[in-house]
Amino acid sequence: MPVWFRSRARRAAGLFLAVVLALPPLAARAGHDQVEDDLVYFLPIAAERAKRLLDAGETIWFVDLRSVEDFKQQRVPGAHSIPLHDLSKRYQRIPTDGRVVLYCGCAEGNIEEGYAYQVLRGFGYRNVSVLEGGFAEWLRLGYPVEKATP
Numbered sequence: 001m002p003v004w005f006r007s008r009a010r011r012a013a014g015l016f017l018a019v020v021l022a023l024p025p026l027a028a029r030a031g032h033d034q035v036e037d038d039l040v041y042f043l044p045i046a047a048e049r050a051k052r053l054l055d056a057g058e059t060i061w062f063v064d065l066r067s068v069e070d071f072k073q074q075r076v077p078g079a080h081s082i083p084l085h086d087l088s089k090r091y092q093r094i095p096t097d098g099r100v101v102l103y104c105g106c107a108e109g110n111i112e113e114g115y116a117y118q119v120l121r122g123f124g125y126r127n128v129s130v131l132e133g134g135f136a137e138w139l140r141l142g143y144p145v146e147k148a149t150p
Contacts, residue, residue: 045101061094075146077144087116
């Protein structure tokens with residue numbers, strides 16, 4: 001067998017081996033070409049963690065997705081009212097840097113916040129998370145609230 005043939009055969013075998021070894025990881029990723037963060041329905045933040053961050057002096061831009069009437073009655077201190085039905089028209093008010101936390105009045109499921117999270121992700125926001133358990137969890141834990149002034 002000529003030398004040039006053996007050299008080509010070795011290169012072909014090496015290339016074949018490299019392709020075979022690369023296939024399992026590629027097959028495992030089939031259909032998963034998005035970044036992991038985009039595959040998550042929403043990025044949660046526990047009320048306890050949000051409170052600790054506030055206590056440590058971090059500025060959090062809370063977005064209250066509830067009705068204006070509910071917002072006026074009581075809210076997370078410093079929260080901003082952007083009702084869910086107005087979000088796609090008023091999202092520009094929300095900063096694109098720093099920490100942004102969405103919440104509504106739902107106790108479980110975070111459906112409204114999950115929807116709002118996905119809307120903001122669609123507008124390019126990457127600094128948004130969702131308060132686990134919403135405003136109901138904030139209240140249950142006895143954390144401070146702002147109330148309407150008479």
